[in-house]
Amino acid sequence: MSDTIPNLAGQRARYLEAQLKFFKDGTRKEPGAVSRAALMNAVAAQLSASDISNLAAYFEAQPGAAPGAKSALLPNIATTKMAFPEDYKQSFTKYHTINFPAAKEVRYYYANGVALTAAKAGKPLPDGSVLFAEVYSAKLDGSNNPVAGTDGFFVPDKLMRYTAMEREASWGDDIPELLRNENWNYAVFTTGKQHQQGVNQAECLACHKPLSNVSYTFTLRNSQQRSKYALHQSGGGQISTKKEYDAAGVFGDGTHSDCKHSIRPVSSACGGKSNGRKQL
Numbered sequence: 001m002s003d004t005i006p007n008l009a010g011q012r013a014r015y016l017e018a019q020l021k022f023f024k025d026g027t028r029k030e031p032g033a034v035s036r037a038a039l040m041n042a043v044a045a046q047l048s049a050s051d052i053s054n055l056a057a058y059f060e061a062q063p064g065a066a067p068g069a070k071s072a073l074l075p076n077i078a079t080t081k082m083a084f085p086e087d088y089k090q091s092f093t094k095y096h097t098i099n100f101p102a103a104k105e106v107r108y109y110y111a112n113g114v115a116l117t118a119a120k121a122g123k124p125l126p127d128g129s130v131l132f133a134e135v136y137s138a139k140l141d142g143s144n145n146p147v148a149g150t151d152g153f154f155v156p157d158k159l160m161r162y163t164a165m166e167r168e169a170s171w172g173d174d175i176p177e178l179l180r181n182e183n184w185n186y187a188v189f190t191t192g193k194q195h196q197q198g199v200n201q202a203e204c205l206a207c208h209k210p211l212s213n214v215s216y217t218f219t220l221r222n223s224q225q226r227s228k229y230a231l232h233q234s235g236g237g238q239i240s241t242k243k244e245y246d247a248a249g250v251f252g253d254g255t256h257s258d259c260k261h262s263i264r265p266v267s268s269a270c271g272g273k274s275n276g277r278k279q280l
């Protein structure tokens with residue numbers, strides 16, 4: 001249990017079983033890019049009917065915890081092996097930018113040479129790949145709305161944090177199969193380049209897990225994999241956005257189909273603005 005993980009001990013098996021089934025078949029879903037349900041959808045989808053009834057029976061048999069009790073996060077999952085990539089400004093390539101209207105943020109996405117070379121060659125991202133994002137708050141106008149620049153992207157105000165993923169040999173070894181993303185580890189860094197306290201890597205792994213056929217990445221795809229997905233209806237372009245996010249159970253509400261959310265590469269419907277994605 002934590003602030004984001006509910007206490008299941010002692011809950012009725014019938015209730016738990018029903019909820020797990022609803023997560024699995026998508027009946028229980030929440031809108032938005034970072035919904036808690038997306039994590040459960042991803043994990044429950046991997047459970048068989050008998051896994052589900054066993055889990056429900058197991059939790060029902062546990063004694064209930066005191067209100068407000070917290071358990072430690074599993075150390076081998078919560079702890080990341082990734083270190084801050086000190087030289088990213090010099091050696092990584094910026095390949096993507098996304099506006100986040102609800103969070104009033106703009107994020108810049110970088111990839112290292114290993115990841116880019118593989119993506120260009122249409123290969124899965126190998127060990128040694130690093131993807132990295134700078135998260136900025138957007139500059140706000142008098143009515144607290146993000147100010148967009150001439151390129152359509154929010155004007156960055158303050159650097160808030162960094163989020164990152166890196167894969168190296170054996171980094172996935174300690175991670176249970178239900179969560180494991182091959183050898184990827186995930187990390188959030190403070191503006192002081194330290195690991196942000198309280199980050200539970202299990203959440204990152206769960207949400208990226210359904211993207212196993214595209215190297216577990218949402219924004220960087222190799223060309224072969226990309227071409228397998230339909231072009232976005234009105235956006236057209238290289239990243240399969242909505243369709244695949246839907247498949248991953250993430251952007252079920254169509255967050256990415258409005259013009260303000262510029263994940264789409266180029267769209268005449270959105271004034272023909274590029275989303276800043278480099279052609280790979």
Ligand code: HEC
Pocket residue numbers: 033034035036038039098107109131132133163164165186187188199200201203204205207208216217218219220250
């Ligand atoms: C609820 C789902 C969800 C969770 C949880 C999640 N991500 Fe992601 N992640 C996404 C989506 C969607 C994107 C696409 C662009 C974006 O939202 O930034 C993404 C993109 C990324 C990227 C850019 C590379 C890529 O895959 O396109 C990194 C790096 C990343 N996430 C790291 C993390 C880390 C670190 C955590 C855990 C602290 C995490 N993510 C948790 C959904 C999630």
